[in-house]
Amino acid sequence: MLSHGWRRFLLLVMAGAIAALSIAPLFVLPALFVSFPVWIWCLDGAERRGGWQTIFGPAFRIGFAFGLGYFTVSFHWLGAAFFVDGGIMLAIMPFAIVALAALIALFWGLASALAHLFWSGGAWRVVTLATFLSMAEWARGHVLSGFPFDLLGYALTPTTEMMQLASVIGIYGLTLLAALLAMTPALIWPADQRTVTRRLAPFFLGLLVLVGQMGFGYNRLSDTPVTPMKDIRIRLVQPLIYDHADWSKVDPAATIDRLLTLSQMQVNPDDKGLAAVTQLVWPESALPFFLSQYPEALARIARMLPDNVVLLTGAPRQDYRPGDAPSTEPPYNALLAINSDGEVFDSYDKSHLVPFGEFLPFQGFFAQLGIKQFVPGADGWAHGDARRRLMRLPNTPPFLALICYEILFSGDLGDTAQAQYLFNITNDAWFDGSIGPAQHAQHARVRAVEEGMSLIRAANSGVTMAVDPLGRVTGGLPVQQMDVLDVVPDERLSTTIFAKYRYWPLLIALLLGLGISVLASRRRKRGS
Known part of the structure; x- marks a missing residue:
C-alpha cells in the first residue's frame, strides 16, 4: 500500500x-x-x-x-x-x-x-x-x-x-x-x-x-445424457506437415503422398479404413500450396475417396477471374470440401484473421519497417465471409466451420441455431514444444460446453481430439505424433442457458x- x-x-x-x-x-x-x-x-x-x-x-x-x-x-x-x-x-x-x-x-x-x-x-x-x-x-x-x-x-x-x-x-x-x-x-x-x-x-x-x-x-x-450421432463417422488425420513456414520448399507430390498414406492406414486389424467413414479431415495448412500448382492432387484424391466420402481439408484458395485468370487479390485461408469425383464443391474462407499472424494492420507503415505477417501467403490473407461458416455436406448434419483461433470467440461462432456440432481445423505447429497448443485446445473445449455441441478438432501436430457437448474429451491423439483418429460426434444438447441468453x-x-x-x-x- x-x-x-x-x-x-x-x-x-x-x-x-x-x-x-x-x-x-x-x-x-x-x-x-x-x-x-x-x-x-x-x-x-x-x-x-x-x-x-x-x-x-x-x-x-x-x-x-x-x-x-x-x-x-x-x-x-x-x-x-x-x-x-x-x-x-x-x-x-x-x-x-x-x-x-x-x-x-x-x-x-x-x-x-x-x-x-x-x-x-x-x-x-x-x-x-x-x-x-x-x-x-x-x-x-x-x-x-x-x-x-x-x-x-x-x-x-x-x-x-x-x-x-x-x-x-x-x-x-x-x-x-x-x-x-x-x-x-x-x-x-x-x-x-x-x-x-x-x-x-x-x-x-x-x-x-x-x-x-x-x-x-x-x-x-x-x-x-449424451447420444452419439447416427450414420456419421469422421476420420481425423494428424500429418505433422512442417512445410507451412516456407512455401518455396514445398514438394506437393510428397505432401500428397503422406496425406494419402495416412488417410488409408488401418488403425486396427478390424478397421475398414475409408470405407467405414463419411468424412475425411486434413487440418489447416495440410496443403501448403495452391492446387493449381499441382493439379494432379485432385485426381489422386478422387482415386482414394470411396463414393459418398467427403474430404475436408485446409488449403489456400484463390479467386479466379473469367478466362481462368488468377485474381490479384490476396488468397484465402480456406476449408475445402472435395468429393469422390475430385470436385471442390464447397468451401469456407477464414474470416477472423490473426493480426500480424495472417494479416498486417496498417500494412503500409509496418512494411516500411520491414515487418510482415508470420504466416506465409502472398501479401497476407483476405478476410472471408463469416456468414458462410455453416456448412452442409451430403447426408450429414450441418456444422460450424471454424479455422484455427476462430474457435476462441465466445458467443460469436456463427449460426449456432442450425449447426449440430462444431468443426475446428488448426495448425499449431508454429508453437510446438510450448504451452500454446494446450491452451488453444482448452479454449476450444469451453466453446463446446457453452454451446452444448460436440467439437471435432483436427490439428496438424496436435491437439487432435473429439469433445462431447459437456466438454469431455472422448478421443484424442498425442501431440507431435503422426496418426489418424476415427470419431463420431454426439447429438447436440437442448439449448444451454448461455446459448439462449x-x-x-x-x-x-x-x-x-x-x-x-x-x-x-x-x-x-x-x-x-
Whole structure:
C-alpha cells in the first residue's frame, strides 16, 4: 500500500506474472488469491491527481504493470514462432513478446484507472475493480478484431466439472466471477473496526462458491445424457506437415503422398479404413500450396475417396477471374470440401484473421519497417465471409466451420441455431514444444460446453481430439505424433442457458456492479 515508483511497478509485474500461473495448462488456482490482493492494496495507496492524470496517472500504471506481468507470462509461448525463421527473429523475440503484452495490458491499465475513480476504500472496492476488469477483458476480446486468448475466466475451468458453469454464464461471466473470488483475500487485511470473522467471511464465501461450482458441474455431468450421432463417422488425420513456414520448399507430390498414406492406414486389424467413414479431415495448412500448382492432387484424391466420402481439408484458395485468370487479390485461408469425383464443391474462407499472424494492420507503415505477417501467403490473407461458416455436406448434419483461433470467440461462432456440432481445423505447429497448443485446445473445449455441441478438432501436430457437448474429451491423439483418429460426434444438447441468453446476464451483473461502485464511492465522499 505504501510502495511507489519503480518498486511498486516491479512488485505488480511480479504479482501479475504469478497470476498467469492460474491459466491452462498449469491451473495453479491459488496463484489468483495470492496475486490479485496486491493490485487492490496498491490502488488503496495510489495517489489521486487532477487533470488528465486522473485517468493516466498512478492508478493506470498499477493496472498496466499487473497486466504486463500477466500477459508476458501467459503469451510467452508466442515466441516459439520466432524459432521457425531463426536468425534476427530470435534476437527481437523478447521485445516482440513484451511489446504485445504491453499493448494488451493497456486494457487492464484503463480498467484500474476507471476503478480508482470510484474507489470506496471499503469492501465494495473489490466489486468495483472486478467490474471494470471484466469490462476490459470483454473489450480486448472484441476491439480491433479482438484477441481473447487467456481470458481470466479460463482459470476456473481446470476440470470438466468446473467447466460446466460456462454453459450458464459463458467465459466472460466466469471472468467476472474469477476476478471477484481472487480479490476477496484483500479484505482480510489491513485490520479495521470489523471483527476477524467479518474480515474472513468474504474469502470463505468465495471458497464456498468454488465448491458450489464443482457441485453444479458434477450434477450436470451425472444428469445429462449424451447420444452419439447416427450414420456419421469422421476420420481425423494428424500429418505433422512442417512445410507451412516456407512455401518455396514445398514438394506437393510428397505432401500428397503422406496425406494419402495416412488417410488409408488401418488403425486396427478390424478397421475398414475409408470405407467405414463419411468424412475425411486434413487440418489447416495440410496443403501448403495452391492446387493449381499441382493439379494432379485432385485426381489422386478422387482415386482414394470411396463414393459418398467427403474430404475436408485446409488449403489456400484463390479467386479466379473469367478466362481462368488468377485474381490479384490476396488468397484465402480456406476449408475445402472435395468429393469422390475430385470436385471442390464447397468451401469456407477464414474470416477472423490473426493480426500480424495472417494479416498486417496498417500494412503500409509496418512494411516500411520491414515487418510482415508470420504466416506465409502472398501479401497476407483476405478476410472471408463469416456468414458462410455453416456448412452442409451430403447426408450429414450441418456444422460450424471454424479455422484455427476462430474457435476462441465466445458467443460469436456463427449460426449456432442450425449447426449440430462444431468443426475446428488448426495448425499449431508454429508453437510446438510450448504451452500454446494446450491452451488453444482448452479454449476450444469451453466453446463446446457453452454451446452444448460436440467439437471435432483436427490439428496438424496436435491437439487432435473429439469433445462431447459437456466438454469431455472422448478421443484424442498425442501431440507431435503422426496418426489418424476415427470419431463420431454426439447429438447436440437442448439449448444451454448461455446459448439462449448469451451475455445479457453478464450485462446486468456489470450494471449492478457499476451501480454499487457509484453508491459506495458517494458514501465515502460524504463520510470524508
